Structures are given as C-alpha cells and as structure tokens.
Amino acid sequence: MITLHHLENSASIRILWLLEETGVEHEMVMYDRDPATMLAPDAFKALSPFGTAPLLTDGDVAISESAAIIDYVLDRLPDSDLRPGADDPLRADYLFWFHAAGATVQPLLTMRFVHGIASERAPFFVRGVAKGVLGAVDKAFTGPRLSAAFTALEAQLTDNEFIAGDRFTAADIAFGYTLYMARLRGGLLEPYPALSGYIERMTQRPAWLRALERDGKFMGVPG
Ligand SMILES: N[C@@H](CCC(=O)N[C@@H](CS)C(=O)NCC(=O)O)C(=O)O
DSSP states (O other): OEEEEEETTSTHHHHHHHHHHHTOOEEEEEEOOOTTTOSOOHHHHTTSTTSOSOEEEETTEEEESHHHHHHHHHHTOTTOSSSOOTTOTTHHHHHHHHHHIIIIIHHHHHHHHHHHHHHHHSOHHHHHHHHHHHHHHIIIIIHHHHHHHHHHHHHHHHHOSSSSSSSOOHHHHHHHHHHHHHHHTTOTTTTOHHHHHHHHHHTTSHHHHHHHHHHSOGGGOOO
16 A cells, blocks of 8 residues: 655645545655754654655655656556656657656755745854855856746746646646745746646646645645
C-alpha cells in the first residue's frame, strides 16, 4: 500500500492532489513542521532520502522528489492520460513543462523566498549589506529568469487551457502548486492575466479542493 507522508505547508500537497485526481488507493500520515526551525520533523527526515517532502513509501520503497513520485504513481496507471505518451502530440510540451516546474521555476521561487527571509533575519548591523547583496542577486539572476519563465507560461496559457495543451496532465499538477505559491507569496502573478486565470481554474478543480480539505490547513486554508 502506498503511504503519503504528508508534511504540512509543503509541496506534498501536489501529491495529495495527484492521488485525488487519480483515485489511487493510499494512506496518508500527517506531519507538522518543527515549530522552532519550520523544517520537517526528525521522524519525517528519518524516512526521506534527502529529508524533504514530498515523500511516499510503498513497502520497502521510500521515494521523494515531486517529479519522481508523480512518475512512480502514474507507472501504476498505464491507461491514464495524465502523462502523454511518446506518440502523443502533447508529448514534447508535456515533458518540457513538467520538468520546468521542479527543475527551474520552483527552485527560483524558493531562492527568492529564502533570500527574503535571510534579509529579514540578518543581524541588524549587517541587514543593509545582506539586503543589498541578495537584492543584486535577484536583479541579475533570479528576477530575469522568473520573468522569462512567467512570460513563456503566459504565452502558453493564452493559447491553451492547460499547461501542455488542450487537456489536463501531470504538468498541471507540477506547475499548479508552483504557481499557487507564486501567487500567494508576493502576488507574483498579478502582471500575468492568463496565468492568474489559469490558477483560478486549477484551484476550482474538485480534486484540488478535496486535497485541501484532507490537508485541513494548507497555507491557512481551513479544511
Ligand atoms: N525538489 C524537491 C523539493 C523538496 C523540498 O524542498 N521540500 C520542502 C517542502 S516544499 C521541505 O521538505 N522542507 C522541509 C525541510 O527541508 O525540512 C521536490 O519537489 O520534491
């Protein structure tokens, strides 16, 4: 039996959403973050190869990394159309966007978020310097790359209802969470109407709403 070890306020919500979209049988165990560090608790870290969420176990298997878990779950569902196959016209777009979410856009957002916290928490006598250095990193690297990604996504979602084209795929699950967080933290999607509309549509999907309900407190949303 698959078990989702579900860390509060984390990318684990992606996997809960996937499990709700697919109806794959599973159990869920909830973990709160360590209140002092806001990291995963030791009991969770002991199970996870990198100590991070999402984490899924299946007998002796313990697998983390969102994209790996999505593939692991979809391997059990050969008839699912959530992962366009080799001959599917959506294949190339699917592969690109599915991997872009976790490999490029999410790390950029995380970097920006962590730099923001680092600036705020720096000792007051170096705070100005920290803000200056991290602000320069954002201006030269993180910001332009995020803008390029959001501009490409905006074009894709102006022409298509879903990330990979005309149907819902696992690329929407990968990006849906990432864009949800981009909207939540700092209103980054405001200049992008197609992206904003897209995330509105994604968050009305019954499976997303069921995932939120089961989580019960994701980013302050009551279940
Ligand atoms: N690339 C990884 C990112 C994993 C990651 O950074 N997870 C965060 C939550 S979104 C985490 O586990 N934080 C708690 C910790 O590091 O202890 C994935 O998508 O699975």
